[in-house]
Amino acid sequence: MTICEIFSYLHLLVENKTVKEDRYQHISDNTLLERFYTDNDNQWLGILLQRYTMLLLGVCMKYLKNEDDARDGVQQVFLKAIAALHKYKVAYFKSWIYMVAKNHCLMKLRDRHGKSPVTLNEQTLVVEDEPVSVEAHLDKDRMLDAMTIAIEDLSAEQKQCVTLFYLEMQSYNQIAQVTGFSMMQVKSYIQNGKRNLKIAVGQIVKENE
Amino acid sequence: MNKDLLNILSNSSKDIGNQQLMDYLAGKLSEEEKHEVEMQLTASDFVSDAVEGLENISNKQEINVFVKQLNSDLHKKLSQKKTRKQKRKLLQQRWVFAAIILILALVIATLLMIVKYQQL
Numbered sequence: 100m101t102i103c104e105i106f107s108y109l110h111l112l113v114e115n116k117t118v119k120e121d122r123y124q125h126i127s128d129n130t131l132l133e134r135f136y137t138d139n140d141n142q143w144l145g146i147l148l149q150r151y152t153m154l155l156l157g158v159c160m161k162y163l164k165n166e167d168d169a170r171d172g173v174q175q176v177f178l179k180a181i182a183a184l185h186k187y188k189v190a191y192f193k194s195w196i197y198m199v200a201k202n203h204c205l206m207k208l209r210d211r212h213g214k215s216p217v218t219l220n221e222q223t224l225v226v227e228d229e230p231v232s233v234e235a236h237l238d239k240d241r242m243l244d245a246m247t248i249a250i251e252d253l254s255a256e257q258k259q260c261v262t263l264f265y266l267e268m269q270s271y272n273q274i275a276q277v278t279g280f281s282m283m284q285v286k287s288y289i290q291n292g293k294r295n296l297k298i299a300v301g302q303i304v305k306e307n308e
Numbered sequence: 309m310n311k312d313l314l315n316i317l318s319n320s321s322k323d324i325g326n327q328q329l330m331d332y333l334a335g336k337l338s339e340e341e342k343h344e345v346e347m348q349l350t351a352s353d354f355v356s357d358a359v360e361g362l363e364n365i366s367n368k369q370e371i372n373v374f375v376k377q378l379n380s381d382l383h384k385k386l387s388q389k390k391t392r393k394q395k396r397k398l399l400q401q402r403w404v405f406a407a408i409i410l411i412l413a414l415v416i417a418t419l420l421m422i423v424k425y426q427q428l
Contacts, residue, residue: 141386149379153326156374157358160365166374169361173378181386197354239314246313264350265316270342289350296316 128192136188144184147192148177155200162204172207176200241307242300249299256280257292264289315347324348324355326375333359333368 123131123146135143152173159172176199189195250258259278263269264285269277274285324345331337332345349356365371 141389145383145386148382152375152378152382153329153362153371154324154354154358156371156378157361158354159361161357161361164364166365166370170374170378174381177378177382177385181389193354197357201357242314242317246316250313261316264343264346266312268340268343270339271346272342273339286349290356293316293350300317 132184132189132192135184141181144181148180148196151193151196155196158197158200159204162201163207168207172200172204176203179203245300245303245307246296248303249296252299253292253295256284257288257295260285260288261292261296318351329359329362330368330371333362333371 126146128147128150131143131147134140135147155173155176156169159169159176160166163169163172176196180196180199183189183199250261253261256278260274260280263274263277264271271282271285271289274280275282278285280288328337328341328345332342337345349359362368362371365374
């Protein structure tokens with residue numbers, strides 16, 4: 100065996116971990132969960148949870164506003180998730196783990212502020228939308244009609260940002276340059292515009308039924 | 309009216325990759341690629357919250373270091389649990405063996421006693 104071969108072998112050994120992770124990339128969250136429920140092997144939980152490490156770190160950072168607390172938060176969320184998954188079945192993992200993380204952060208904030216309550220408004224308690232939309236109830240033409248009416252009812256800023264983003268496929272940055280709004284404003288106009296559109300379309304659909 | 313309007317209400321089922329997210333935060337993506345990531349931001353509160361938080365980490369290089377560290381801790385914890393479970397199993401097995409040996413010893417002792425009594 101030449102030295103070169105030995106080195107490449109060693110390199111492979113070091114890389115083995117990442118190769119191993121990539122090997123599971125094509126497996127869906129649900130399949131991983133099913134495998135865990137079948138053989139109770141924690142390995143599957145490890146693969147599943149680490150898919151969300153970066154997102155969880157971001158969520159904890161958003162609420163706890165401190166890097167050390169955020170890292171600690173992710174570890175706690177992992178522990179809570181592992182304990183819970185051993186006890187009961189979870190159907191839609193991505194929104195479930197998001198909810199676990201959010202609840203954990205809110206609890207931490209409550210502890211931090213002593214007894215002064217953190218406002219638990221509707222938005223903080225809402226679980227992320229399951230991938231089901233109003234579209235299921237309507238055919239495309241009727242949907243388009245409803246959207247055309249609803250988009251006209253948005254505020255001028257929301258309408259402008261929503262149109263540039265969804266129809267002209269521009270990035271936040273491009274929209275900010277064109278409109279003169281800040282990136283944060285663009286983001287919130289798009290998000291609120293989308294929310295308003297959803298509500299308006301829902302109402303139009305109800306009226307038509 | 310443009311058919312892309314329908315995209316507004318659909319929730320993207322596409323998942324965002326870590327590398328794509330890091331490149332977005334580092335401002336390395338083209339406007340088109342940025343738009344692709346931002347479509348996922350508007351479709352998912354999870355991703356949107358995460359990006360907001362990650363933007364607050366001043367040194368973006370640290371994100372990868374933190375993630376690697378957290379993942380390795382996670383795997384350590386999970387394998388610890390496994391070995392603890394295996395140890396418990398082994399311990400239980402030991403008790404089973406001890407019980408079997410005790411019962412066997414008792415049976416043999418009784419048999420021996422019966423044989424002895426019969427001889428008397």
